[in-house]
Amino acid sequence: MDVLSIVGLFLALIAILLGAVLKGAGLHALVSAAAFMIVVVGTIAAICVQTPMGVMRRAMSMFPWVIRPPNHEPRKLIKKLIDWSYIARRQGLLGLEDMIQFEPDPFLRKGLQLVVDGSEPDTIRSTLEFDLLAREAADTRAAKVFEGMGVYSPTLGIIGAVLGLMAVMQNLDDPSKLGHGIAAAFTATVYGIGMANLFFLPVANKLKVAVQARTHLDEMQLEGLIGIAQGENPRIIEGKLLGFLH
Amino acid sequence: MDVLSIVGLFLALIAILLGAVLKGAGLHALVSAAAFMIVVVGTIAAICVQTPMGVMRRAMSMFPWVIRPPNHEPRKLIKKLIDWSYIARRQGLLGLEDMIQFEPDPFLRKGLQLVVDGSEPDTIRSTLEFDLLAREAADTRAAKVFEGMGVYSPTLGIIGAVLGLMAVMQNLDDPSKLGHGIAAAFTATVYGIGMANLFFLPVANKLKVAVQARTHLDEMQLEGLIGIAQGENPRIIEGKLLGFLH
């Protein structure tokens, strides 16, 4: 569980709420149905037009990664691959056959099957690379859903502010309402910029880092499997794989 | 049919219209011939200067993809390619000759013809890749027409607002008109930012994703055809092609 992100979301809330109080605007100034309608509904509208259903579902299922990123333990993985390479050296590639059914990760299972089948290293590499690149592209596309929301929400905040100022200007003859009207107009700006910079964009960036980390790990496993299939010295394989850790 | 995009376009309309009412600006504030002339006509002008006729036509013909994206069923495609690979294994590549005339997709038909002609895998790959890359480049160029409109319309909205403010300022001596004048000046901003962020940019992004999805599928078919031409084991081919699904 990633404490930093929870602390961050909590701090973000405090920064805005306490900031509004300290600035003297008050918390009530942040409540506005009109701003909600324009910024929140508008952002959802824009992202729905933009995103195919499948990508939207994937984005939703990836969201919990912000708090609980996929738990990878690269050192355990390297140990497993080195163990396999010793087995392959002693008992031949067929000695790995029993491992396939116990391997939970589908990527590694697919790769191990290819190794046990005695596929050419080039075939293993190209087959697993299609897999890896297709998954990375799909995950990145999903992470970009949050990025898109972070791009649309500030501009919708500007629309909200402009519509609010237009309302104020039409009643310029009643100066007593002027100040409150202008204040209310700006609420949409706070919604739009705040949501984008304290939620959508940081979330999108965190998900992108998680996607890259997973790709990096898959590349490490791919190199390990190729090394096993080529019958490379386990020590050489270990040296290569340790290079992935930084 | 992609329900999400229709819902999105509908929500976008509601967000702006209901938002305008809730903010107190009213719907009538959104009607302006001058704003239409500057933002809508101006955006069309800019994109016409920028776009060659052929690209413009392609963009128009791609627009319906937003609601009804090209219907691809990758699993059916994989099944077809695997069936072909079994036929090729049993009857030789010439056994696929009868399939060519029944294949509706021109890309796949061209590739199958090359396979049946006994072309070298390298020739098949380079020939189909020229095809694939040229189509992707042309489609992307067409999708960028909408992106261009999304870039020009907000800046034209600013021109509209500035021209409106200039008109107001010339009549500063009549304060009763001041408020309405400023309100009217902002209408162009709402048009420009709204059209860009609730229509043009989401549409452009959706089309780009569709173009990428088609390229991804074409790459999968290319790999399948190469596998058949090389007489690879159908199981290996299937493993590769399934890697494209994510």
Add this chain to the structure above:
Amino acid sequence: MDVLSIVGLFLALIAILLGAVLKGAGLHALVSAAAFMIVVVGTIAAICVQTPMGVMRRAMSMFPWVIRPPNHEPRKLIKKLIDWSYIARRQGLLGLEDMIQFEPDPFLRKGLQLVVDGSEPDTIRSTLEFDLLAREAADTRAAKVFEGMGVYSPTLGIIGAVLGLMAVMQNLDDPSKLGHGIAAAFTATVYGIGMANLFFLPVANKLKVAVQARTHLDEMQLEGLIGIAQGENPRIIEGKLLGFLH
């Protein structure tokens, strides 16, 4: 001749002029020597500092492409290349020698000379690719002159507006001039944003597309010449070259 771009430039003029009238600012508000001095002269100044003389000349000579893009007929080109490949098959590569002097395009003439000289396909490819890439880089650099003007003119428009506002503020005690002063200050903004978004940026983008189209065509010719030099089957060559059309 590209009607779309002429229509676009015409529409752009209408959008601004009619828009200014409809907004109530009037056409006279768009005439300002100060705005011209700051925005137009300033943009020219910035681009002159930035651009070497040779690139500037090339940019000027490319400008007419906006209205009259270089006229390429890819299908005629493919036909010519296929004809050559049949001649080469029947009479040998030397049979193409007479074609060289009648070929108007220098790129194709250079390539044909290499083919007739019996150069290795790799030599032909690398020689023509240097040519193609150097031309593309030089053309792109020239197209970016207009992009640069589109980047500088809006910021100079802001300088103009700020200078205008500074003039107004110094005479704040005479409110009768206030409005007209502010209106005049904004003229520079309209100049800057208008020129950038209705002229410079669309022109730059159109030229870039034309440069890419020419590169794409040169790549097609390069593949055709390589195919001829390798004595490939004319049908295969045709299949490859047709893939470039989309």
Add this chain to the structure above:
Amino acid sequence: MDVLSIVGLFLALIAILLGAVLKGAGLHALVSAAAFMIVVVGTIAAICVQTPMGVMRRAMSMFPWVIRPPNHEPRKLIKKLIDWSYIARRQGLLGLEDMIQFEPDPFLRKGLQLVVDGSEPDTIRSTLEFDLLAREAADTRAAKVFEGMGVYSPTLGIIGAVLGLMAVMQNLDDPSKLGHGIAAAFTATVYGIGMANLFFLPVANKLKVAVQARTHLDEMQLEGLIGIAQGENPRIIEGKLLGFLH
């Protein structure tokens, strides 16, 4: 120690403080708990949401590089590698075995071990490249923590200003407070833009240059080790390595 960066940070402080005094705003105008809460706490919040714990730690440990960049002496390194190549020529690769334990840099030690083990040049290259690329990616990710803070802080400055203006507008009936309220509202903008442009972004850019410099040096060492493993002429190796110095 990099004097330039210390001078820069000192000048930045002077520019803002002396500038505030010269402009007539005074130093006290720069002190605001509300602005601190929104901009500083908000920026920290956003970056915490975005950054996994490991990356955050790495970023903190890289920060001192701004003042005291990692001290590399490329000419000494080249000399060492050339000495090794002479030893390898005279005594064979095993003659380098004693050097391994005295080599402090883990990258060079790992590479030297591979050379002494008699690994294939391709194995040495791929093993060290995994190492180099993984380290560069991790370092760049850490440097981007500061870039992220430089992106978030100005937008949070805008939120602070808007909240301040909202507070002012609610008390529009008390004009005596109006001016001070607006002035206080802008403090957040100064915080946000100032921190981004005088601290976060320059720091991020400096760290990125340091990361590239280290990668460049690692690439030089990699080439040197490959040259030794291939038994290349020390003079040729020296010529190659000197090419890295510019």
Add this chain to the structure above:
Amino acid sequence: MDVLSIVGLFLALIAILLGAVLKGAGLHALVSAAAFMIVVVGTIAAICVQTPMGVMRRAMSMFPWVIRPPNHEPRKLIKKLIDWSYIARRQGLLGLEDMIQFEPDPFLRKGLQLVVDGSEPDTIRSTLEFDLLAREAADTRAAKVFEGMGVYSPTLGIIGAVLGLMAVMQNLDDPSKLGHGIAAAFTATVYGIGMANLFFLPVANKLKVAVQARTHLDEMQLEGLIGIAQGENPRIIEGKLLGFLH
């Protein structure tokens, strides 16, 4: 000497000064110690934090290229390389030995030495490419110093304007000073945007083009040297090298 850039810098000065007079702000409005302190000193501060000493020195020494770009005559260079290739054909590679000491350009001298030493074409290519890429990277990094100043100066201009407005707002009760105060506040904006768009950014872009031109030329020389080392026909070499001229 590049007349265009001198004319450009001269026009830039006229555009701002004459523009200020025509707008009615007057030249005296452009003189401000506070704006100078914030924008000029602040920009220098930011770039000093960001830039290592070595890169800063290189940037300063590259600055005169704006007026007097490094004088390359590609046609003379091609002639020299072709002459060398004829000598190499007639007298063997050793016939070029006497040329080395008279060659002023270090890149060409290093390459010629490699050719005369009878190095493999691959060794020549990789050795010279390290050289070329390292020089290009260092030059580009130096050119980016000016780009960085062009990015920081407008944002510091905004800080200056905000500090100025804060000063004005604190004295809102004295309306006679209001106008002049606001006008003075904007001076920093003119400084920031003007310096960036009329000096720093155009200079940075000009230097980048010069760096690319030099790299392009070095690549041409590299191809020529490789051709000589491979004993290629001088006519073929000339055809290749002429392709670099566009």
